[in-house]
Amino acid sequence: MIRRRLIDYYRKQSRHREIPYSTMVARDGQGNEHEGYFDPSCLTYTTEDWQAAVERKDDIENWKDTLKEFGLTIGQVVEATPKHKDARERAMYMAKVIVENDKLRRQFFKTRKIPVDQLLSAVPEDKRVSRKTIERQKVYITAVAIAMSGDYPSMEGYFEVCD
């Protein structure tokens, strides 16, 4: 809630686009101040960029906290990430199925484990993978499923899966 209020505040502020007067004071090489000059370096990041960055940072921090509740760390997720794109897409698809199925989602967040049997039965046959594969990729699937659960909108864009 606090996060959301801060986002709204920054959005409101971005409408004004006020430039502080202090930025208009410039100093020459001899240290003399000259009025009417501003440092253009303050314009490197726009407010939108900065807001998005702040949002992403919040989402990522919250996501990491949720990972800890599931007993995982970023390092484990990095190690468990499949190297091949196809394998990653299959794992992301599994995570998407978990999140989109209410029953699976409830069980997933309740038990903090992937319900393998129900997941295999919920996945269409052409996209089904072996139990062993799910076991091997369970850390990555868990991390992606948490990221795609809806509480972290800035992270969902990174796990787009084609049906």
Place this chain on the structure above:
Amino acid sequence: MVETSKDGITVLTSDGQFLFIPIKNSVYMVGEQIILPNMSGISTTGSHISRRTRSHAVYRFLQKRLLPIAAVASLILCTSFFGYNKYLEARPAVAWVTIDLVDAPVSLELEVNDKGLIKSVTCFDEESQRLASSINLYMKPVDRAVEALLRERQEDKQPEVVIGIIPMEDRVEENSLLDRLEEKILKDVEKAAQKAAKQTAKTAQKVSKEATNGAPKTNPKSGGTSEKAYKEAQQSKNLQGSGTQISFSPASISHIRLDRQTREIAKELRISATRAVLWALFHELRESRGQAGIDLPVARGAQSADESDISAISDKLGIEMESETVKGSTGKGPAGTDFTDKTSGKGSQGNGPTFQGATGKHSSAAGSTNGTQALGKPAGNQASNNKKEQPGQFKGTDSKSNVPPGQLKKPTDFRVSIPKPGLETIKQKSQQLDSHYLTELAKQWAEKVKQAQSSKPGNMQNNSQADKQQTGKSSDHNPGSAKGNNQQGNRPSGSNPGNVKGNSQDADKPSGNKAGSNKGSSNKPSNNSDKPGNSRTSQTKYSWSTRKSDAGTQRKTNPWSR
């Protein structure tokens, strides 16, 4: 950016991949979107991205891969060339393995370690000594010795081999080791027998081809050994197949487990433990039938003994003796020649327990130089035992009547022959025969042999030293014995049979020497250089530490004498 640390940063790519980039002192913050640096020259190891240079890669390869591989390879190289050989050589001997051929005077004893490799060889006769000196058996498996023996024997007929295994220690915990060793040895020996048969067949086949393609007029008899082999193969029962396909039946292998006491007993008689047990079994069978008699060695020359001599003995003994080396000893010959063990189920031909043996005229007092005629398979009676044995004990017909005219019965020497009834007993009852029981039998038999020998004055002076060889038996013994190895000059004509031709016995000893009185001197080769045709060392031990001293030592000492 997902996470930053002092070692690097963790990023989430647009395709959902989590990567760790080892960048120090990064200025990025979590949540920022960055463009990854130029990846050329960067390789990923797992999810880590690291920049490698060529030298670094080589260094890492050497450090991580090459060094351990080189270390392991050098270790393997060293141990395989030297270490393992030394390890094998250091393995202690665990058993003796005796190898005896049934139809030939070949007997040797091998000392083996737990890997079944030979550490030393003790030869009991000339043939085995020749074999041991011709090939190097040190640290070779037992089947190598068997194969070498069988190659020469394969041509005649299907050879029979008896393998005896004597553990050095009688500890219970070593039984499983010995069982494994025994199994291994038997398996290898069977393979060696088949290999020897194939080799011989191949040789014979080659000869046959040469014979047909080569000189057709060549007289086979005058041909070389290979032609002889071919011809004998053709005539031999052992030959199978026809035409260009020649094959030999592999040797039949029998085995028995004995103990150290048996070996000690046999050692006193200068024979292998297996041979002693077989003769003891044969003796027991005879005793059970009420026939007594101790088989004492007979001079080889007795084979050509005068018929009258032979008949004289047979008269005295009331038996006939027949050599087991006669072909068809399983039953051919007159009057049920072979003694067959009733339990074996083989019917004896002719008169059941009738013994037929070599008939030779030996005066009872004299005996042969051995003093006795060693009885062949069916006949175990010796002239030397005349005094002891009661003729009534022997069933049998008049020896003369059973002996076909002109057929010389060949007395056999227990040192150079094996009684087939004893062998049959082993084959049938090998599982039931207890080694302690066999030891007792052998002990009793050996005692009787010694008694029989010692009871003959001058007959068998076992302790024959070189100069004693002549003594003994009257000239009516065995002139034939003098042939071959006997030194004529040394003996009175007619003396001595002691010299078994080609036997382990020294030619110049009275044959009676062998039994009993001789203490085996296993490491003393005795070849009397002055006695042409002498048999070589009867019991020569090849232990490679002392091999140089043994080999080539031509001493005059009589190995049978002490």
